[in-house]
Amino acid sequence: MSLDERRPDPDALLALAQQEERRQRGGHLKVFLGAAPGVGKTYAMLEAARVQRAxxxxxxAGVVECHGRVETEALLADLELLPRQSLDYRGQALTEFDLDxxxxxxxxxxxxxxxxxxxxPGSRHAKRWQDVQELxxxxxxxxxxxxxxxxxSxxxxxxxxxxxxxxxxVPDAVLERADAVELVDLPPEELIVRLREGKVYLPAQAELAREHFFREANLSALRELALRSVAAKVNEQVLTLKEGEAPDAIWRSGERVLACIGPGAGGLRTVRxxxxxxxxxxxxxxxIHVETPAHVRLPAAQRSTVVDALRLAExxxxxxxxxxxxxxADEVLAWARARNVTRIVVGKPHRTRWRARLHRSLVDALLRASGDIEIHAVPAAADAPASATSPAPAAPTPWRGYGIAALGVAAATLVCFAMAPFFELANLIMVYLLGVVLVARRGEREPAIFxxxxxxxxxxxxxVPPHLTFAVSDTQYLVIFVVMLLVGLIISQLTVQSREQLAHARLRERRTAALHAHSKALATCRGVDELLTVAVRHIGEVFEAQVLALLPQADGRLLVRAGFHAEFTMNAKEQSVAQWVYDLGRMAGLGTQTLPFVDAVYVPLAGKRGAVGALRVKPADPQRLVLPEQLLLLEAFANQTALALEVDRLQEQARQAQVQIETERLRSSLLSSVSHDLRTPLAAIIGSASSLAELGPTLDAAVQRELALNIHSEAERLSRLIANLLQATRLEAGTLAAAKEPHDLEAVIGAALARLVRALDGREVQTRIAADLPLVPMDALLVEQVLVNLLENALRYTPPDSAIEVEAHAEPGxxxxxxxxxxxxxxxxELERVFDKFWRSAGSGQPSGVGLGLAICRGIVELHGGQIRALNRPGGGARFRFTLPLAATAAAPGDRDDG
Known part of the structure; x- marks a missing residue:
């Protein structure tokens, strides 16, 4: 298909049609995008809304968050504000956007x-962007x-x-669906000033944000992300509209340059x-480099120049x-128009006049069909030496191919001798053409022409009469000879070309399959060591080589972390080459310009932010690896491995950040809870003790006894609190062990009730313990602690006049x-969350306690190999049910899930 007949991209036309359909049927979406809170997105949105109202x-205004900013509230003052809906969540009234x-x-x-x-919870959609989609x-x-x-993303x-x-x-598709995206930008310095002035957060929050999020480096990086996101959105809209309205036109909304790289000298100069x-x-x-079927027939030295030029461009x-x-030319111009390229830089070859007239150059083809694209022709010059691969041996003369061609023609001649008495000469011509096709099927161009x-x-x-001579009795045979020769040449060339295309397609298929398998293998791995182990094994199998993977230590020196069929040791020279590759991010060794005579190739693991390590690949057959296509494929493998390592590192950093956030949250919860629960018993102890010390002689015996009992009770409460904290720490660390021995469960329940006899004074406790209970292998003190915690929990969250029930029975095992x-x-x-550390139910309106009791219960029960659950009772109330196995099936401390 010629360039003049080129059709628009169907995907682009579909995107344009979908965009037009949304305009006609759905609402329009405009997103005010900012790099960080406080840049003025809401303010800009309100200003734009007032323009529309005018x-x-x-x-x-469906929902607008002013965050106490006076300027923003002033813009909202005279706009109609939609009332919010009220939702009850855990006893609290929350207001949300009213979609209905x-x-x-x-x-x-x-x-x-x-x-x-x-x-x-309780809203129609979980996220606000889903509300917007429905609107x-x-x-x-x-x-x-x-x-x-x-x-x-x-x-x-x-x-x-x-x-x-x-x-x-928010899914990226929401932003991609937007009809307009407006960037609301503010330099980091001005945003930090606004933060200090209290225009972003309240003073306490502002100081915390300044220390963690609102750093100048963070804000600059986020600002760049915002700029790139908006630019990508605008560029997508431009390309989509251009493809639909003028697919062959070039819209100079921004300059874009394309270097066209071909085999031979001049590629490096074109890139520069x-x-x-x-x-x-x-x-x-x-x-861009276009691989044609003829590319596979080029000498390795010429193919190396393409690899060098592409590597230099990167x-x-x-x-x-x-x-x-x-x-x-067609592929270059098609790609350039699809990317809205405005200028193409191409090398201008040195050619003799007669050759230029016989065969049109790439520059001529581009100039004829470029249209609005500017073509910059760079004079060809000798580049620096190409990749110093081992010299490719000269292609041997295809004598075998010529011999097969001669035999093919001879065989066709014998068949024609047998047919000559019975058939016309035109049929004999078909036999010869069939022989030419069969010879051409071998894929060798010169023998096919021969x-x-x-x-x-x-x-x-x-x-042709006269026979056994090249003389021609009738000039009409000359036309037959010319047509026969042309048809034979065309058929042979098309046959050879189809075989070259097939070989080229198979080569690309093998490359694609290898890269796909490599990326698929890496996608299933987690952790640096596992990633490297899988990567070196796959690279070693594909390239039939010994492979070592090296990663930097804290001091920047490389250390072998994984290997495939290779010793985990390197001599000083190999170590220095690998270090050079890592430091400079360039290949070295076999088949490259640097140290080309060593027995291995060293490839940097190049990521987005620089090299993250290096590979040492020692092939069993050096001649196979030094081919340019193989080196380029090896580099692609290395880049995929580096990308997987970077993603793993980012995930680890995110996990560590989450752990740090969770640690800070737990620390804050612990301090707030413990400070309150420590102060309460301490205040009661101090008050009672001071009363005894100051007024003791003047108080009667009953009052003194009451104060002493209060001190004892609050001291026990304080002791239990400290014991819970210590026990939670031991459970978390996995150092708490259960000393299990056969015990009477009824005695353990009785001991737990005895420990709480003062707290249970006046409360009805109903016990139903089966008479046939066997002895249970357990740590009696730990199980007693579970029962005490559950009973205290019931006392804390139930009315004083309600009964507490304790039941025990046996089930199989x-x-x-x-x-x-x-x-x-x-x-x-909350049925599952009640067992989380520091979790306190808000449903009862009594947030007393640290929130460790039930977490300790779960840890102890699971330490015994049992399970614990919280259930609601029909008619009101809660039931905590836990099991203890009769066989010694307790989990090891390291196997527990402490939540």
Missing amino acids: AGTDVV GALARRPELLLVDELAHSNA LARGIDVYTTLNVQHLE LNDVVAGITGIVVRET AARRLAAQLKAEWSA QLGGETVTVSGLSV AAVAAVLAFDFFF QVVIEVADRGPGLPST
Whole structure:
């Protein structure tokens, strides 16, 4: 298909049609995107909304968060504000955006702030962006705001930059669906000043944010992400519109430079020229190489120049791409138009005049069909030496192919001798053409041409009168000879070309399959050591080589971390080569320009932020590895491995950041809980003790006894609190062991009730213990602690006049113990969370206690190999049910799940 007949990209037309359909049927979405809180997204949204209202648009503010900013509240003052809906959550009244109210009001334009917000339980949708999608589907236009760190695809990147894992995210498809994206930008210095002035957060929050998130380096990096996101969105819209309206036109919305790289001298110079041109224009640039079927027939030295040029383009910061096709010019121009390239840089070869007239050069082809694209021709010059591979041996003369061609023509001649008495000469021509096709099927171009010429000569010599001579009695045979020769040449060339295309397709298929298998293997791994082990094994199998993977230590020196069929040791020379490769990010060793005569190739594991390590690959057959395609494939394997290592490192950093956040949260919870629960008994002890010390002689015996009992009771309470903390620490560390011996469960229950006799004074306790209970293998003191904690929990959260029930019975292989009450019960969402450390139910309105008792219960029960559950009772109340196995099946401390 010619360039003039080129059709628009169907995917682009589909995207354009979908965009047009959304405009006609659905609402329009405009996103005000910022790099961080406080840049003024809400302010910009309100300003834009007021402009729309002045133009006669029906504007309603669905939900707008002013955060106490006076300027923002002033813009909102005279806009219609949609009332929020009230939701009851854990006894608290929460207000959320009223989606049903917005659909009933149905304004032309609705303002919905904070797109990434998570709705309270009970809302129709879990996320606010889902509310927005429903509004758009109902034909309502929406203005909304979003910070770049909330984009799902940037979650890991933001965590790596800031050390904070963002929990509320928005799928990238929401931003891609937006009809308009407006960047609200503010330099980091000004944003930090606003933070200090209290225009972003309250003073206490502002100081904390300044120490962690609002650092100048973090804000600059987030600002770059926001700029790139908006630029990508705008570029996508431009390319989609261009493909639909003018697929062959070049819209100069921004300069883009493309370097066209081919085999032979001049590739490096072309890349350097494209880089200089892009730097002058401050434009993006790329380098493209088109692989044609003839590429596989080129000498290794010429193919090496392509690899060197592509590698240089990557080092200079350009995007590199390799495509396949029959025509270099057509593929280059198709790719350039698809990417809106404005300038193409191509090497201008030195050619003799007669050769230039016979065969049009790539420069001529590009100039004829380039249209609005500028073509920059760079004079060819001798590049620096190409990759110093071992010299490729000269291609042997295909005498065997010529011999087979001669035999093919001879065989066709014998068949024609047998057919000559019975058939016309035209049928004999078909036999010769069949012989030419059979010879050409071997894929050798020169023997195929030889066969076509030999077939014409044999036909003339043996079958055209006068026979056994090349003389021609009738000039009409000359036309037959010419047509026969042309048809034979065309058929042979098409046959050879199809075999070359097949070989080329198989080569690319093998490359793609190998890369796919490598990436699939890496995707299933976790951890640096496992990734490297899988990578070196796969690389070693594909390239039939010994492989070592090296990663840097804290001091920057490389250390062998994984190997395949190789010793984990390297001599000083090998270590220095690997260190050089890692430090400079360039290949060295066999088949390269640096130390080409060593027996291994050293490849950097090049990631986005520089090299993360190096590979040493020692092939069993050096001649096979030094082929340019093999080196390029090895480099692709190394890059995939480096990317997997970087992703794993980012995930580890995110995990550590999450652990740090969780640690801080637990620390804050522990300090707040313990400080309150320590102060209460200490205050009672101090008050009673001071009363005894100061007023003791004047107090009667009953009062003195009451004060002493109060001191004793509060001291016991304090002791239990400290014991819980210590026991929780031992459970967390896995150092608590259960000394199990056969015990009477009824005696253990009685001991637990005796420990709480003062607290249970006046409470009805009903016990139902089966008479046939066997002795249970358990640590009696630990199980007693479980019962004490469950009874204290029932006392704390139930009315004073309600009964507490304790039941025990046997089931196959285990005993079951239940502690039940008739209190308010537990919310269904808390039945599992009540066993988390520092978790205190808010349903009862009594947030007393540290929140460790039930967590300790679960740890002790699981230490015995049992299970514990919280259930609600019919008619009201909670029931805690735990089991103890009758056989010694307790889990090891390291196997427990402490929540």
